[in-house]
Amino acid sequence: MxxxxxxxxxxxxxxxxxxxREEISEVPxxxxxxxxxxxGSVTVDGTDLDDTLLRAAIVEAGYEVAATAAV
Incomplete structure (x- = not known):
């Protein structure tokens, strides 16, 4: 995970x-x-998460990613 x-x-x-949530939930x-x-944070759990697709989902929802951090 x-x-x-x-x-x-x-x-x-x-x-x-x-x-x-709706946009990110569609990411494989x-x-x-x-x-x-x-x-102002979003935490995503899953397997084989693609950072590019997750960032694109946030942008598609109408928001900007200010920073990314591994947790």
Whole structure:
């Protein structure tokens, strides 16, 4: 199981979190997505996670990835 953590700018409500969860959930290998609007963070758990696809999913939801950190 792998875990990736992203700092995301522009989130302000639960609708923002739901949009990000929906897009990331479609990425192959994702088993769980945790979005913390207050902290501006997204944590993704799964297998063989593709950083490029995860970042693209966040952008597709309408937000920017400010930073990436391995957790």
């Amino acid at each position: 792998a875990r990736k953590h992203y700092l995301v700018t522009g989130m302000s409500c639960e609708h923002c979190a739901a949009s990000i 290998g994702v088993s769980e997505v945790d979005v913390n609007v207050a902290a």
